[in-house]
Amino acid sequence: MAKKKAKGAPRVEKGKGLDVGTAFIVCAEQHGEKIAFRTQRDAFFDIEYSDFTKEMLINSKVNYIEKDDRLCVVGNEALEFANIFHTEVRRPLSRGVISPSEKESLPMVELITRGVAGKPAYEGETIYFSIPGPALDADLDTVYHHKTLEGMLTRLGYTPKVINEGLAVVFSELAKEGFTGIGISFGSGMVNVSLSYMSVPILAFCVTKAGDWIDQQAAAAVGETASRICAIKESSLDLTKRDGLSRIEAALSIYHDNLIEYVLAHIVREFERTEKAPSIDKPIVIVLSGGSAMPKGFLQRFNDVLARSKFPLAVREVRLASQPLYSVARGAVIAATADEAKK
């Protein structure tokens, strides 16, 4: 007798997209007519083990991991704990990649990844995970990052494939433009840029000044912790305001301008340097995504700086991704679903 499908259970499409970022890990998958995003802050805060502390965490329904003689609070609560203790959270990723020297944090990345991605729908399900482009301003070991994640996902039972973070933004947001344009992901550890023509990446790179850099610079300027600056940035920053700013808001405003100038200057320089500079006949669309592009007024700031720059391509429009925090995972799940459909 054929098995009856549970009534009301959404049909899960095959293929997943995973955005492994410095601040968040996001997994996207299709559930019937809906797309589901599971997000987890990629941070933890470790405290000394005691039965009392453990019980307190259980009663408060705080996610934790028991590791040797430590209790590691995972996720948003880690940031809250850090703010209470006026110290910093620990990040398994630094500047967008898993650091070879942070081996101790690797099991944490694996557990968080496992918790976010879950089990595959079937053994060998395709999962696309994001990786950064070559870094222009740092010596980053992206091979280690790539291979470590590949190993983790293979152990979970997936068939892992990689997608450049900037290209994932293009896949997510520029389908109507024939996957032609520039996708920029303003993350916390790095900013990834990809120029794509008909889904083919022509130029892709990253710079390692990003949201964390803004937090650190602003924190140093006003004598606060980066975690607290980050909390303010994510909750109440308004970049449309130029006057009547608090010291923290003024510092954040200055460093956002600096970051945008830095990214656009690198795009201009890469165009000048590349031997295969594309000649795209139509004005292109630039899409901004990522958590660091989310503060109110960021798009306007970007347009202002772009207008002052000697940008090498005609730009038709600059727009914010429909869901800036999710666009990389969304682009990755589009790639995965397209792959699965071929099977």
Add this chain to the structure above:
Amino acid sequence: MVVARIRALEEANLHGNVDVAVILPQVWKPAGRSAEGGPKEIAVTSSELEILTAIQREGGVAGVTTISVACGLTSGYVDYLCRYLKRGGYLSLVRRPGVYELTPKGEAALGKATFELDRYFEAQGQSLMAQALYRALHALASQLESEMGRPAAMPPLATRREIEGWAVGAEPLEARPEEIAIKSAFVDPLEGVDVEMEASFDRIGNLEETASDIGDAVTALRNLKAGTEDKEQEE
């Protein structure tokens, strides 16, 4: 000494002056699958030889912290390289995690590196001496010519390659083999590590569902890819 010499060679290798693969064929190997289709060859770089040397200096057995101090590398990176060397059979784990012992293969690699390096630098020295001698003789011959007013019987100045072959008495240099590939073999740092820590969760994170609008994008991407594949097949 071994490490300093290899570092010097690596520097020269980067500038295209020498090919480390020719000088140290038994030690320095590009990573990749062996010709027999067996397991991947393990490449040994200068940092790894430095680790082997540090362990040898400690009497053949050393812990990650000791090696880390001796080599000036972080303990995380030393541990990573030691796992890599263990996989290659150059080291084995003893007593407890994090303490490594040099295996006979590791000893042999160090010995071979020392021998090859001695041979190379000795040949370099002899070659330089021969060149200097030749230049001095030619200078003398020129002086005699001008003083005597007739040519002195000296063979023409040999090419560098001839001098090297003659002076060292070694077999002629082999043709440059293919370029040294960047090391791409990789040991998964979590392989064999127990990550079954007690967690208070199975799934984690905030779940947000929105109406899916990716269908068109998936179809467009699939068509684009299919078109490209068709085009490639036609070509």
